[in-house]
Amino acid sequence: MQSVCLQWDTVLRGGLVALLLVASATAAPAQAQDAPPPAVGVATAALRDMTPSVRYTGRAEAVDRVELRARVEGFLEHRLFEEGGEVAAGDLLFLIEKAPYEAILATRQAQVKVAAADVETAAAQLARGEQLLRGNNIPAAEVDERRARLLLDQAKVAEAEAAVRSTEIELSYTEIRAPISGRISRSAFSVGAVIGPGSGTLATIVSEDPIYVNFPVSQAVLTRMRQDTQARGGAEDVVVRAELPTGDVYPHPGTIAFAEVEVQPGTDTLPIRARFPNPDRLLTPGQFLGVAVELGEPSPKLMIPLAALLVDQAGTYVLVVGDDDVVEQRRVRLLERAGEGGETIVADGLQAGERVIVEGIQKVRPGQKVAPSAVAEGPAS
Structure with missing residues (x-):
């Protein structure tokens, strides 16, 4: 009797589990159907x-690029700019030790004074000789000699003054200033180094606004560009757009600034240069960019x-x-x-x-x- 009861209990439990499984399976699709759409x-x-536009790959180029070099030799006393920062035309960038050139300048200024004193002496001697010559108290040859000495001393004054100007120029070269506005590279030399004309480039400045973008166009596109240029009135009316490496379209349109005079025989293309405003410095010299030249009229x-x-x-x-x-x-x-x-x-x-x-x-x-x-x-x- 106990065995029968155990078997019946097992059957009941199994049936209950089966019912639960069926109920769960039935509820799952219903819940899926009730889920909101994504x-x-x-x-x-x-x-x-x-x-309509034609697309190319171009490369940005600075309108102006200057390599700074030392024009006189000496110790580099100061570097007065932040590497990678912006500088303005006329800013003092490097300062070479001035003292040796100031000493040379003082010496040559003194030489001018000595030469000027010699001129005064020679002029007085010539005047006295001419007076004596009128009374036949001195040979004419001696007067000629005094006149020649005066001319020689005057030439020495001119020579000394030229030496002063040359030294003043050399002294001015101890100050290396920015000839253009733009962004400056790192310095190739540290303070304390001896630099001179043979030292090579100290730093490089590149202008950034405006900026050029160079790209080649095919002869077919060149013909279309020229036709479009004639229709619009000039190359400055042909719109060029750039695409940044991020994929974003550069917000400032450019214009055609220059076209090479000959087609390149190896590529059958003509180099074109476009000029873009770059007030936000988004374009960097050397950067590769997408370029689109707009040709024709707008259409939907x-x-x-x-x-x-x-x-x-x-x-x-x-x-x-x-x-x-x-x-x-x-x-x-x-x-x-x-x-x-x-x-x-x-x-x-x-x-x-x-x-x-x-x-x-x-x-x-x-x-x-x-x-x-x-x-x-x-x-x-």
Whole structure:
């Protein structure tokens, strides 16, 4: 009897466990169905007026670049700038020991006075000789000799004065000043070092505002640029835009400043130089940049944020949120990147007004219902 009761108890427990498992399995889909749709941020594909452009890779170059060198020899007494900082034209940067040149200057100034005294003596002797000559009390040859001595002493004064000016120039060279405004490099020499004309570059100054960006263009684009230049009235009216290494569009447009006179035979391209204002010092000499030359007139282009783009083995696609808030995968063909807000031009695959997911992409899949909310739009046209 006890054995039968134990068996019946086991059956009851097993049945209870089975019922609990069935109930749990039944509740799971119900809970999944009750879960709210994931929240995503969407942007609306919009038409904006964009000017056609041709893109290149360019390199920034300083408008002015100066290598500072010592013009006299001596101990470097002071370095009066912050390495890597900005300096203004005329700022005192290096100071070479002045004392030796001041001593030489004092000596040569004294030599001028000695030579001037000799001139006074020679002039007095010549005047006395001419007076004696009128009374035939002195040979004419001696008077000629006194006149020649005066001329010689006058020449010595001129020579001494020239030596003073030369020493004054050398003394001024002990002060090395900035010939241009710009950013200065590190110093190649420490205070206390002996420097001179053979020491090489002490430091380099590069101007930063404005700044050049050099890039090559093909002959076909060159022809279009010239046609556009004639239509607009001048090369200064052709707009050039730069893209920073971060991918952001540089906020200040540039203009064509110079075009080489001959096509490079090895590359079949023509070097072009654009000038950009650089008040915020975002562009640095030597920096590589994207360059876009705007050609033609603005026309409407379909724009979406770069954040909406996804890539797989089949190509580029976006996730579109339909009117029923259901996600759809959509293949797109891109024209080019443009705009200050990190946008791209869509050539095919989307229509104006359609919503694309830009935030929360990793949480959703095609066919899933979502809770969309608009994010900040790109720049207005």
